Amino acid sequence: MEPSVLWKRYKKHLTKCPGLGINLDISRMNFEDSFFRSMQPQIDKAFEAMDALESGAIANPDEGRMVGHYWLRNADIAPNAEIKNEINDTFADVMNFVSKVHKKEIIPPNAARYTDVLSIGIGGSALGPQLISDALGTHRDKLKLHFMDNTDIDGMHRVIKSLGARLKSTLVLVISKSGGTPEPRNSMLEARAAFERAGLDFAKQAVAITGKDSHLDKIAVKENWIKRFPMWDWVGGRTSVMATVGLVPCGLQGIDMKSLLDGAAKMDELTRVKDVKKNPAAKLALMWYYATGGKGEKDMVVLPYKDRLLLLSRYLQQLIMESLGKKFDIDGNVVNQGIAVYGNKGSTDQHAFVQQLREGVNNFFATFIVVLQDTARPGRDPEVDVDPDVTSGDYLNGFWQGTRTALYEEGRESMTITCDKMDAKTLGALIALYERATGYYGTLTNINAYHQPGVEAGKKAAATVLELQNEIISFLQSNKGNTFNIDELAAGMGKEDAVESIFHIVEHIAANKRLVKKARSQYSAL
Numbered sequence: 001m002e003p004s005v006l007w008k009r010y011k012k013h014l015t016k017c018p019g020l021g022i023n024l025d026i027s028r029m030n031f032e033d034s035f036f037r038s039m040q041p042q043i044d045k046a047f048e049a050m051d052a053l054e055s056g057a058i059a060n061p062d063e064g065r066m067v068g069h070y071w072l073r074n075a076d077i078a079p080n081a082e083i084k085n086e087i088n089d090t091f092a093d094v095m096n097f098v099s100k101v102h103k104k105e106i107i108p109p110n111a112a113r114y115t116d117v118l119s120i121g122i123g124g125s126a127l128g129p130q131l132i133s134d135a136l137g138t139h140r141d142k143l144k145l146h147f148m149d150n151t152d153i154d155g156m157h158r159v160i161k162s163l164g165a166r167l168k169s170t171l172v173l174v175i176s177k178s179g180g181t182p183e184p185r186n187s188m189l190e191a192r193a194a195f196e197r198a199g200l201d202f203a204k205q206a207v208a209i210t211g212k213d214s215h216l217d218k219i220a221v222k223e224n225w226i227k228r229f230p231m232w233d234w235v236g237g238r239t240s241v242m243a244t245v246g247l248v249p250c251g252l253q254g255i256d257m258k259s260l261l262d263g264a265a266k267m268d269e270l271t272r273v274k275d276v277k278k279n280p281a282a283k284l285a286l287m288w289y290y291a292t293g294g295k296g297e298k299d300m301v302v303l304p305y306k307d308r309l310l311l312l313s314r315y316l317q318q319l320i321m322e323s324l325g326k327k328f329d330i331d332g333n334v335v336n337q338g339i340a341v342y343g344n345k346g347s348t349d350q351h352a353f354v355q356q357l358r359e360g361v362n363n364f365f366a367t368f369i370v371v372l373q374d375t376a377r378p379g380r381d382p383e384v385d386v387d388p389d390v391t392s393g394d395y396l397n398g399f400w401q402g403t404r405t406a407l408y409e410e411g412r413e414s415m416t417i418t419c420d421k422m423d424a425k426t427l428g429a430l431i432a433l434y435e436r437a438t439g440y441y442g443t444l445t446n447i448n449a450y451h452q453p454g455v456e457a458g459k460k461a462a463a464t465v466l467e468l469q470n471e472i473i474s475f476l477q478s479n480k481g482n483t484f485n486i487d488e489l490a491a492g493m494g495k496e497d498a499v500e501s502i503f504h505i506v507e508h509i510a511a512n513k514r515l516v517k518k519a520r521s522q523y524s525a526l
């Protein structure tokens with residue numbers, strides 16, 4: 001298209017978000033004008049489904065659960081007074097706790113104040129807080145946030161070592177909605193052991209954020225941890241960042257969580273409007289549908305031109321891929337739906353994968369995120385002219401436009417979300433925009449966006465491996481003094497079918513110099 005035509009298209013299809021300083025430009029998506037008309041029945045259905053969800057329908061039928069993340073930022077729309085009060089009371093409780101920590105009214109037993117927060121959790125219990133912490137943190141943060149989001153011993157030790165002597169002034173948050181996820185459990189045990197090694201009482205510095213009566217909740221009660229915050233079953237993990245999961249760690253860091261919620265609430269208002277032209281989430285979802293043929297035929301590349309948004313694509317990976325990546329549709333047909341999401345940040349990626357985006361396989365659509373204000377305080381923060389009357393920020397803007405044009409020339413489509421600035425309100429709004437678009441897209445493709453049955457398969461398989469490990473150890477222990485090659489070991493256990501798994505287990509254990517000894521491909525008990 002000619003530049004003048006593109007400019008007209010830009011103006012015609014731009015969706016503004018009044019009061020938020022955000023707009024969505026879809027001019028570089030090559031849909032026909034008739035596309036929106038043809039999708040009207042489906043989007044109407046999506047609006048209806050969203051209304052039902054917001055009013056408390058069982059939107060996750062598999063788990064028999066309501067889906068209420070929208071109530072978190074406007075408790076007045078919660079389906080009953082009990083939930084409304086719980087949300088408001090919990091928010092007040094969190095803010096009160098946070099303020100007491102900041103004011104040193106809650107202090108650790110062996111230090112004058114808390115200096116650091118160690119946040120333990122995985123998936124939705126980590127990605128949101130990580131995004132917010134990185135996007136909005138400053139050198140003036142009240143407490144420094146650290147994360148453990150895996151069951152990698154080396155990774156955990158690295159975090160604990162970086163805390164060093166400050167472990168005594170570290171508040172530990174163990175975040176797990178279910179309270180039974182192995183990774184945070186293991187991290188908690190490692191953290192507890194580190195506290196014990198340092199002569200500190202873990203329980204006196206630990207807070208649990210979890211479902212009522214979960215395994216974790218029971219541990220926290222039994223050991224008398226300093227505080228417990230609830231996670232409700234009507235909030236999904238991947239949309240829990242505005243519940244206690246995000247409020248507590250990021251509030252402690254000193255981030256303005258009230259503004260984050262306000263931004264989300266405002267975006268919620270705008271994305272409820274049943275007019276596609278004015279509704280940025282409906283437009284976004286329809287563009288995903290257009291780009292992917294409603295079948296995930298293209299990947300979503302998320303390219304924020306802002307260092308602070310580096311983790312956005314990781315956050316969106318869970319939100320979008322765990323929500324939309326489904327084998328069955330709602331009617332039970334095999335559909336293998338989903339949209340793959342990846343990205344880092346511009347312009348950095350221009351020197352990495354943008355080469356393929358421009359010239360390689362055309363299997364993606366890009367979403368650029370542009371932030372107009374280069375610094376938090378334009379006109380007051382120092383900016384260097386790197387060329388006459390040109391700043392580094394001007395380069396960044398130039399690189400975004402350049403990349404967009406370069407892609408467009410090669411027939412690669414993109415959208416651009418422009419934000420006036422990057423602050424708590426804007427970030428809350430951006431998260432809410434993607435949450436709503438994901439929900440709409442679920443209805444457009446007739447899948448349940450609110451469950452994650454696929455994750456269970458991996459968890460079950462891992463449990464089987466650990467059971468097998470126990471069997472190997474008891475077999476070797478009861479044959480102490482004997483050595484076995486791998487086939488003999490599997491045969492001895494009567495588990496010939498599991499020989500490969502047995503091999504990987506003994507190799508791993510032997511490499512860590514415990515329980516199993518390996519010498520010249522023979523295994524024995526250590």
Ligand SMILES: O=P(O)(O)OC[C@H]1O[C@](O)(CO)[C@@H](O)[C@@H]1O
Nearest residue numbers: 123124125176177178181237455
């Ligand atoms: O908060 P939990 O219950 O530990 O779960 C962590 C994550 O695990 C999942 O259930 C599956 O990956 C996610 O949906 C969730 O965010």
